[in-house]
Each structure stands twice: as structure tokens, then as C-alpha cells.
Amino acid sequence: MRAEIVAWALGLVIIGVLGGTFLALGGPPAELVLLIGIAVLLGVAAHLGIGLTQRPILALPLPLSSGWWAATAFEAAPVLALALAAGVGAAVGALVGYVARGSAARVVATTLLLALLAEGVTLGFAANRLGGPLGAAPSPALVAGLAVLALGLGWWLQGSLLAALLDRAAALDGGETAGLDGPVLQALATGLAGAVAGLAGALIGQTGGAPPGLQLGFLLVIAAFAGGRGLLAGTLALTAAFWLLPEVLARASAVTIDVDVLALALAGLALLVALWTRGLDRRVSDG
Amino acid sequence: MDATLFLPALPALVLHTATLGALQAILYLVLRRALACGWPTGGPIAVLARLAVTVLTVHLVWLGLAIALERGTPPPPAVLWIGPVALVALVVGRGLLLRGSGWALALADPLVARRTGIATASHARQLGLVALLLVLLIAVLQAALPPAVALAAAALTPLVAVLLLGPVTAVVVAGSAVAADGLVGLALPETPPGLAGALVVSLPALLVGAVALWRDGQP
Secondary structure, eight states, X not given: OHHHHHHHHHHHXXXXXXXXXXXXXXXXXXXXHHHHHHHHHHHHHHIIIIITTTOOOOOTHHHHHHHHHHHHHSOOOHHHHHHHHHHHHHHHHHHHHHHOOSSHHHHHHHHHHHHHHHHHHHHHHHGGGOSSOOSOOOOHXXXXXXXXXXXXXXXXXXXXXXXXXXXXXXXXXXXXXXTOOHHHHHHHHHHHHHHHHHHHHHHHHHTTOOOOOHHHHHHHHHHXXXXXXXXXXXXXXXXXXXXXXXXXXXXXXXXXXXXXXXXXXXXXXXHHHHHHTTTTTTXXXXX | OOGGGGGGGHHHHHHHHHHHHHHHHHHHHHHHHHHXXXXXXXXXXXXXXXXXXXXXXXXXXXXXXXXXXXXXXXXXXXXXXXXXXXXHHHHHHHHHHHHSTTHHHHHHOHHHHHHTTOXXXXXXXXXXXXXXXXXXXXXXXXXXXXXXXXXXSOSSHHHHHHHHSOHHHHHHHHHHHHHHHHHHHHHOTTSOTTHXXXXXXXXHHHHHHHHHHHHHHOO
């Protein structure tokens, strides 16, 4: 409980400091709401798909890109586009979760391969659809509402029966002795994660942004694992740091550092700290 | 980029990029073994985290070296032959290593090797040194490639091959994947980097998955 309170406080401090800096550098408040909303959606998706399943699934950009495509393919009302993105994201997420099974190394390899293929396809076909808002831009109230809903879902699922069953299914026997179907449970969790990631992808698409690729998948896995044993608050804190920091630095013209390199260096640092504090060694149940 | 400019040198380029992929796969294999020898205990997530930190560090070193090499004089064409020679030397060296002392056990199961009194930590240091030399070699070899090929040859497909396939298959598949990436990058520069290589790795991965499923179904 103490770790959770510390993680929530840390998350609020990160969002507060980075958000305040963003506004101080002249960033519009509506854009900040959108950025924080997307960070929350990504954090909840990482918590559900990676933290609860205890699987290093690198392919969360796949449902995210699917949501991006679904939301930008038709000229539909924002709410309808978001619903479509969530549905498509859920289907893709469930598929990814079902395919990513076996040892941790195999899960990394399979999902890394899927993410590489998805990034290639997205880079190849999305370039001509970028450069401006592709649909009606979502209102800040809608974004905030979605973020609060996702937070509620993540917080409720953290203590739910599904989380307990997933924890049992992450044991060495895959939950077989308890009569559980591990891959189906995993697909259920990643399906929910995919729906939330699809919403994030739709929001990115509706504001004219490109769908993030493999690097985001890598950062989300680190956020979920280094964030502390599947804690929603820890995952959110790290996701917010990874997502907001490059945006803040992009606004600061005095900073010329390559933000991608910086994000990867930060991710490496987070992993080192997690290794040093033995936070990752506790996950011995992972098969 | 006009691909016909490179036609006379195409066989050498294909060999060079394939060697580069094979060396990258060998580097990841050596790093994986070095980490296993250095830290034989710990859960699979901790093992993967150490590998991720090491791979990140290697990529940052490559980025730094690429910038440094671009500022200096590009390597002469003779560098193209260093890769295949190094590859043969590594294969021969591995064969010789496995013949003597505790290396075979240390490489196969470091935890058991440590329990039987074999100094796996010293093996880890030696493997680390080999990995460092490989990192430098790969950086120099990459600098000798034409920019279109160098951009296309994604560095993550060899890692996927190493994690998904057996050591020998992984080296062969990684070589083919990076060569495919290089060729596609040269002939069709608009193709997203890494896509051809990922497709090449997907085929044996699918095959291995299908065989595993078929074996599971056998009585």
C-alpha cells in the first residue's frame, strides 16, 4: 500500500512538473489535456496488457496503430470513430495476447517481430495521411472523460478476479493445475488493453499525429515492469514521464538533444534502477 | 538512389550485409552467454532486463561511433573482407573453445558450471571482451556500407532471430534478413527500413511455430 501511495505521488509530481513546464513554455492548455489524456490511456493499456499478464509484450503499438487507422479511415463523428478504434484495438490486442505465449524470451521475440512488421507497414502507408487533423478534433472534455474512465477501469481491474486469475496463470504451470486457460485469460487482458490503446491511437490520429512505433512498445514494457510489480500508479508515473518529456523538450528551443536517444537512455536508466533495487527479480513466477 | 550504380559491386555488397547480420546475431548470442555466465541466477524477466540494458548500451555506442566515423575518413573498400574473415575466425574459435576445459559446460548451463566450481565470472569477462571487439568491428563494417543500405539494415531483426531460433539457424537467418534489407533498401529506397528483414525472419519463425504445434498434437 505504501509503494502505491508513493507511486501515485510520484506520478502526480511528474505530470505536475512536466505539465507546468509545458504551459510555461507557451504550450496551449487544450494540447496539454490531450497529452496527459493519451499518457493516461497508454499507461492503463500497459498496466492491463503487460503488468497484469506479467508478459513483456512489445506489440502494444499494434492495437494502437489499428485504432489510429480505424479512426482516420472514415470521416465519422468523433465518438463513433473512437468506438470503432476501441473495437478494432480490442480485437487486435486479443490476437496479440493469444499469440504471445511461451517463455518470456519467446514472448519478447514474437511481439518484437509483430511490432517490426507493423511499424514497417505503418511507415510505408501512413505517411501520405499525415500533416493535419484527419477528422473532427476531440474536445478536451471528451479526452479528460476518457482518461478518467480508463483510470477507473485500470484501478478496478487491479484488484479484480481477473487480476487474481492472471497472477495464477503466470505461474510456471501456466495455471493448468488450477484448471485455467492461460492464453484465453491473457487474450482477455490484452484485448482490454488493446481497446484502451486503440482509443489512444484514435486521439493521436484525430490530431494529425503519426502512430508511434516500436520505441513506444519498448517504453511501455519498461514502464509496466520497472513501475513496480504491475502497479497501476507506477506504470502511469513512468509512462507519463516517457510520453510528456519529449513533448516538453520539443517546445524548449534551447535543448537540441535527440529526444529519441534521450527517451531510450531514460528507459535504460529506469531498467537499471529496477534491477538494482531487485524489483524485477521478484517476478520469479514468470515462465 | 540509382541501384544500377552498385550493380558491379552487388555480390560483395550482399556478402558484406549478410556478414553484418550474422555478426550482429553472434554479438547478441555472445552477450546473452556473457550475461548468463555473469549472473547465472535470477528470473527470466531480470535476465531479459539485463539483455535489454546491454542492447541499449550497444546501440548508443553504435550511434556515437557512427557519428565519429562519419566525421573522419570513410574506411577503404578492403574493410569489406574483414567481416567474412572475422566470421570464419569466430566459428573456428568457438569450435576450439568447446574442446577444452569448462567452456562447454559454462556455455551450456552456467548455473550448473558454477556449482561444479567452474569460474563462470571469468568466462563472462572474456565473452564481454569478445562482444566489445564485435561491437567495434560491426561499427566499422557499417561505416563501409553505402548510406541507403546502412539505413535499411535494421539492427533488431538479428535480435529477434536470436531470441526465437537456435544459435546456428539464428545466425543464418539474421544474415539473410539483413542482406534482404540491404538489397531492398538499394533497389526500392521508399520501402520502410527493416520490413524486408522482418518478413525474412517471420518465415522460419512461423515454420518453427507450426512444427511445435504439430508436435504438441502428436500422441
